[in-house]
Amino acid sequence: MRAEDSELSDAVALADLARRMRRYFLTVQTAYAFLFNATIICAYWLAVISLAFLFDLVEPLLFWVAALIILIPVVLLAAYVSGVASPSATSQVWRTRGKYFGLFFAVPFVITYSMRLPPYMYSIAWYPALAVSLLLVHVFIERESYRRGEVLAMPFLISSVLTLLTSPLIIVIINKSPLAAWTLALSLMLTSYTSAAFIALYKARRALVG
Structure with a gap:
């Protein structure tokens, strides 16, 4: 009986x-996806x-609008590449709702750059639009994944709030x-992404080793 109890205890411990x-x-x-995407976006804007x-x-507004339009597929491609390079295990919430990820990122940018703004504002309008995009991903995907206990941190929420x-x-x-x-917006974006990734890594380590 004691042997059976020991085996059961070991099985429970292994499952945990x-x-x-x-x-x-x-x-x-x-966390690593955040670091990867931040690097790609910064590299893109520095090239631009x-x-x-x-x-x-x-000075030409058309150049910056074109650069922003090109950024959208760049971000989606970066997200796809980071997903391919990651382990195959994904959360159930991301499997079912992740297909809307591109929509959550595209819509705030389209709305923002469809507004009539002073010409000089278009160069930084992407920054608050990014904050809204990150917040949408948190509200509709990340929050539910965290609530179910699939992940240990909410980097989309952290980066959106900081932004x-x-x-x-x-x-x-x-x-x-x-x-x-x-340039400050670019720097702050990188800072918010890195901070969110660091917090996620820290929480993951604490949950694993105590």
Whole structure:
């Protein structure tokens, strides 16, 4: 009887370890995806600004609108590549709702750049639009995955809140220097993504090792 109890206890412990390992890997997967996407987006915008200065395209609004339109498939491709490079295990919520990920990212940008804004605002309008996109992903996908215990952190919520809180700062600075506001927005985006990824990695480690 004691042997059976011991085997049952071992089976329960093994099942618990498997559950914690799954949550750990899913959370780490999301964290690395954030770091990967932040790197891709920063690299893209640095290439865009380099082309703008090289070919004297800083002023034409059409250039920045085109750059933004091209960014949408770049982001979707980065998300796809990061998913391919990640372990095959994904959360049930992401499997069922992840197909709307591109929609949640595209709609805020389309609405923002369809509005009549002062021309200089278009260079940083992507920043608050990004915050809304991240928040939509959290509300409709990430929150439910976290509620079910599939993941241990909510990086989409963290990065969206940080971006929303710093958006007024970008708007104030752009009135003084559009270029300074643009570069600061890029820096803050990278900071918010990295912070969200770090918190996710920290929580994943704490849940695994205690």
